[in-house]
Amino acid sequence: MSIDGTAVAWYAVICGVLSALAPSFGGRAVRIAIGGIVGILAATLLPIVKGLAGL
Template sequence: MDPVALGFYAVICGLLSLAAPSLGRPFLRLGIGALVGIIAAAVLPMLKSAMGL
């Protein structure tokens, strides 16, 4: 796996896990997690090109 992607998703998941208990019921947390994952996957290519990677 690409080290940049691994680090990026580790940071995103770590931050989401800090907020998870306060986000409500399990299905709401699942939806929020899916939305954050989609956004993170869309943003990563832009960040990589901005960093020249």
């Protein structure tokens, strides 16, 4: 099994940004919902970003 370095870097950036901003969000439920939305958007946008980058 090989690891896709692009996916690892992409999710590292997304999770890093989310964790940096998380304390300023509301309660736990709001942070979980925002994390889910960000995860869905990241998973949806990754193929587009990879296509534009020619990877």
